[in-house]
Amino acid sequence: MNFEDTSLPGLGVRREITLASGRRVGVVILRDGTMQLIISQREDPDACAAAIPLSVEEAGAIGAMLGAPQLVTQLTDQHRDLPGVNTQQFVLSHESPYVNQTLGDTHLRTRTGASVVAISRSGRVFPSPTPGFELNAGDVLIIVGTSAGLENAAHLINDG
């Protein structure tokens, strides 16, 4: 899928994709680095139904939200031949005791048998994170394990 970039002289750039339905969805990236999420109107495709200002963190969180499922789908496809192995994603909430702790501090593999294969943060994917990887609130953890292991992992991430 190609981004369509349109220069907004003096202000920044508009970057968008046209969905199969015909709607334009994209961002306006301003010179000062701030962004607006834009969605075109239904009756007047030239106009916007919404132009929502996003901070860098918010934009990253949306990117991670939209990008992580794709990664999970890919991994699930790869594990199709291994019965009993599942891939799932978990968002590290603000309340989690592991915010600002390292991945090693969770002792996830020792305690649940499941392992973190990738972490998606602000639209970037960090594959095979090491135990020293520091976790931030909002990180999406992609975890591979058995159903029971994943269930325990969910508990562990939220409640410690």
Place this chain on the structure above:
Amino acid sequence: MDETALILVELGAVFLGLGLLGRLAAKIGMSPVPLYLVGGLIFGNGGIINLAGITEFGVIASEIGVILLLLMLGLEYTARELVTGLKSSWLAGVVDLVLNFTPGVALALIMGWGFTGALVLGGVTYVSSSGIIAKVLSDLGRLGNRETPVVLSILVLEDLAMAVYLPVLTATLAGLSFLGGLRAVGIALATITLVLLAALRFGPQISRLIHSSDRENFLLKLIGAALLVAGLASALQVSAAVGAFMLGIAISGSTAHSATKVLEPLRDLFAAMFFVVFGLNTDPTTIPAVLPMAIALAVVTSLTKVATGAWAAKRAGIGIPGRLRAGVALIARGEFSIVIAGLAVASGAITGELAALATAYVLLLAVLGPIATRVVEPLSKPFLRSKKTPIPSTIDDTPLMD
């Protein structure tokens, strides 16, 4: 009170007054430029309070104000944007020039203000306010609209046209002969080409020369370079403002971004002073007499701007509601119309009547332009439907707020 004390008190009162006016403007979401003009009218010649003491400071301060306004305008654009804009929308630029320069010229000729008057008033009616328009479009959440790049590229071309127009104006106001004027234009065109080429090739190097991580250092280098270039340009009869504009274009990338941040407060201060001084020099009692003329000119040039924007948007394949939005957005005139009139007033080459007309005209359109931009959408909605096929709700079924 001795003289210095009096000047300080007067300046303090002016800036404090402007601050309060600016706050009012921000509250009702409008550009502070018209309010500054009104402030100047109240304080100036024939106004309620006469502040004669600050004229000397005011003249230099407003000169610096114009230089900073143009420098920051240049900083906003990269050379690439200007060249791309020139290539892709030059025709829209020509239509804009013809449609919007002509009404001012015609009125000045009818009034018998001569060639100089025609050149000045043509410029005043031609140039839309890129500052006001960019702010309004951003406030209304229209940056993602398809017609917005069309509007912005017309503004780019107008600003670029200023780089040719201002030297012509300066030469004419200085009473240079035709040949002298031609020389000024030649120098201006050669400089623009050179600066654009240099900025495209050596943008990073030029920026590095000016750049400094220390704020104070950076500010002094910037202001120094701007005043030096402006002064040299002025000595060559090419208009100080254009020199500053060129310097702004040559500075690019992150240096331009940090320069904007450093200069913004200074620009606000000196530009406010510029608008006030312009208002100070206009006798408010002359305004009522020119008001009907100003209204007529405002109506005509609003229509010509709407036509320009609509035509350009149509060429870009935009539907009828979008064409109307693009046209109406261009109506606002502001800082540059005043810069033009200010140059003319300072040279003493135009009549007081023309200055009063320019003031009234800009006051009208700086206020009404943004209002029209805001209301055109809800007002025209019942009458207009985009001819483009709307997206059927079956395949896109989210009940969004539209």
